Amino acid sequence: MTDEQNRFSARAARYVRVGTNVGAVGLRIAGQRLLGGEHDRAKGAADLAAALGGLKGPLMKVAQLLSTIPEALPKEYARELSQLQSAAPPMGPAFVRRRMQAELGADWRQRFQSFETEASASASLGQVHKAVGHDGRRLACKLQYPDMQSAVEADLTQLRVVFQLHARMDPGIDTSEIIKEISARLREELDYVLEARHTALYALVFDGDPLIRVPEVFGELSTRRLLTMGWLDGRKLLDYKAHGIEDRNTLARAMFRAWWFPFSHFGVIHGDPHLGNYTVFEEEGRPAGINLLDYGCIRTFPVSFVEGVVELYRGLLANDRDRVVAAYERWGFSGLNDELIEALTIWARFIYGPLLDDRERIIADGTTPGEYGRKEAFSVHKILREKGPVKVPREFVFMDRAAIGLGGVFLHLEARQNWYRLFNETVEDFDAATVAERQRVAFERAAVPLPHVSSA
Numbered sequence: 001m002t003d004e005q006n007r008f009s010a011r012a013a014r015y016v017r018v019g020t021n022v023g024a025v026g027l028r029i030a031g032q033r034l035l036g037g038e039h040d041r042a043k044g045a046a047d048l049a050a051a052l053g054g055l056k057g058p059l060m061k062v063a064q065l066l067s068t069i070p071e072a073l074p075k076e077y078a079r080e081l082s083q084l085q086s087a088a089p090p091m092g093p094a095f096v097r098r099r100m101q102a103e104l105g106a107d108w109r110q111r112f113q114s115f116e117t118e119a120s121a122s123a124s125l126g127q128v129h130k131a132v133g134h135d136g137r138r139l140a141c142k143l144q145y146p147d148m149q150s151a152v153e154a155d156l157t158q159l160r161v162v163f164q165l166h167a168r169m170d171p172g173i174d175t176s177e178i179i180k181e182i183s184a185r186l187r188e189e190l191d192y193v194l195e196a197r198h199t200a201l202y203a204l205v206f207d208g209d210p211l212i213r214v215p216e217v218f219g220e221l222s223t224r225r226l227l228t229m230g231w232l233d234g235r236k237l238l239d240y241k242a243h244g245i246e247d248r249n250t251l252a253r254a255m256f257r258a259w260w261f262p263f264s265h266f267g268v269i270h271g272d273p274h275l276g277n278y279t280v281f282e283e284e285g286r287p288a289g290i291n292l293l294d295y296g297c298i299r300t301f302p303v304s305f306v307e308g309v310v311e312l313y314r315g316l317l318a319n320d321r322d323r324v325v326a327a328y329e330r331w332g333f334s335g336l337n338d339e340l341i342e343a344l345t346i347w348a349r350f351i352y353g354p355l356l357d358d359r360e361r362i363i364a365d366g367t368t369p370g371e372y373g374r375k376e377a378f379s380v381h382k383i384l385r386e387k388g389p390v391k392v393p394r395e396f397v398f399m400d401r402a403a404i405g406l407g408g409v410f411l412h413l414e415a416r417q418n419w420y421r422l423f424n425e426t427v428e429d430f431d432a433a434t435v436a437e438r439q440r441v442a443f444e445r446a447a448v449p450l451p452h453v454s455s456a
Contacts, residue, residue: 090127091145093117099143103226111221115141123276125189125296130231138231139218148190156183181394185271189296192227194448198295199229201446202270205262211254211289213281232291234279238412240287245416247287251280252415253422254290259406260426267306267439271398272297273405275412299398300448303436304330309399310430313423316345316352324348332393340390351403354419363410363419 091099096117100108109115112131119127126144133139145151156179163179188194196217206212213232221228240247255278263269270277270292277294280287308330315323325341333344349356354363410417443449 090119090122091143096129096143099146100226103143103223104221112139121276131228133218133221139221140215140229140231141221142192142227142229144190144192144225152186152190156186159183177392177394178397181397185297185299185398191224192222193224195295195298196222196227197446197448198298201266201268201298201442201448202262202292202295204442204446205266205268206258206292209257212258213289213291215291215293232279232281232293234281234291237275237278237280237290237409240280241412241414243287245414248413248415249417250287251290252410252413252417255406255409256417256419256422257426258290258292259402260423263301263306264310264427264430265435265438266442267301267303267435269299269301269398269402270295270297271299271402273402273409275409297398299395300439300443301395301399303432303439305332305395306435307430307432310427312348313352313355313427316348317356331396333396334391336390344390351400355423356420358418358420360416360418362414362416363407367411 096119100115104111113134113136115131116129118129120130120140121128125148126142129141129143131139131141159182160179196219199214199217203214203216206214215229215232218228218230237251240251255273258278259270259273272294274294277292279291279293281289281291308327311330312324312327315321315327321341324345325336328336328341328344336344354361
């Protein structure tokens with residue numbers, strides 16, 4: 001039996017075992033409900049984490065993501081799942097050689113001046129190898145693990161079980177659109193051709209920007225499962241936690257711009273603000289900006305949604321309830337009543353709070369990066385559970401996820417900014433028709449397909 005067959009058989013056996021364990025957790029919860037017993041959430045969360053812990057890869061990536069989306073899971077489950085590790089075991093050198101041959105052909109070695117078969121980094125869907133091109137340029141080769149399509153589909157099946165458990169415990173929010181959105185984005189992450197186009201899109205968006213660097217894509221050395229890019233030197237963002245406030249503020253401004261500028265001007269966001277997706281480049285020994293490294297989770301929005309985000313901000317700033325409600329409806333929230341509007345506005349004022357406050361400040365007081373937004377989310381959940389259900393629009397999922405992740409980065413840096421001014425400088429010239437045209441032109445130039453801008 002080949003290594004590939006061994007690997008597939010081991011994965012298949014692992015799915016059967018994990019699926020059985022997850023199912024057992026669900027049956028136990030259902031039994032407790034049927035008999036009128038009180039479900040011990042803390043124990044149930046620990047049991048589910050233990051059941052899922054046997055699987056590395058995409059499901060762990062999703063579990064960690066869910067732990068940061070308010071209302072996606074009960075807090076006990078979110079905390080347990082956030083501690084799981086997403087990285088799969090790395091492929092060994094012999095296996096890497098076979099994978100590279102499968103992607104670039106038998107003469108793949110001749111395509112590079114040098115290629116390191118030991119991975120320099122690994123993640124949930126693939127790993128990165130350093131290489132050097134024949135022109136002397138240093139390269140980063142992102143190579144996808146084998147069988148990932150079947151792995152993702154199996155993991156999404158398990159994810160649906162997790163959401164069914166949540167629905168039994170907390171019917172206050174309709175999560176049907178959340179799982180649709182996560183499924184669509186995770187399947188997109190398997191397509192490195194699409195990721196290459198998204199990388200090219202961001203290169204256009206930040207062309208000439210002094211704060212943001214985007215890697216160059218080498219199409220002749222890339223396939224649907226292999227993405228070769230220029231190597232960008234940089235240090236980890238958290239290496240700068242002990243630096244002075246000026247350095248930390250420089251990085252915070254770069255992070256703010258990397259997220260809000262593409263959204264407000266082109267209707268796209270980088271949906272995975274994980275600390276591993278950024279490194280810091282220096283000039284004259286000082287941090288000067290960030291390298292934006294991973295484009296597997298890019299979310300494109302209809303311009304109407306972007307307009308709704310700006311309108312919600314302006315409605316909150318003016319304390320105009322009718323404008324706020326109209327913005328929720330433009331986002332796609334349905335089934336709203338006064339109590340649900342109040343709950344959503346509690347959450348909106350938390351997310352927008354620093355952007356509404358015209359002074360220099362940290363992003364939030366009295367919280368840690370891992371807990372940012374959690375207290376507010378679960379106080380809102382109490383209202384939703386009593387007055388709901390409310391259906392969350394698909395677009396909200398990664399918008400909210402990115403905002404929470406970004407806030408966590410700002411807390412890590414202990415940055416102090418006038419967030420109000422940064423935001424208003426970004427949206428001051430917002431015009432929906434201009435954004436729509438800018439989006440169309442940029443997407444055509446980067447050869448990015450537009451069908452996924454719809455929430456349908």
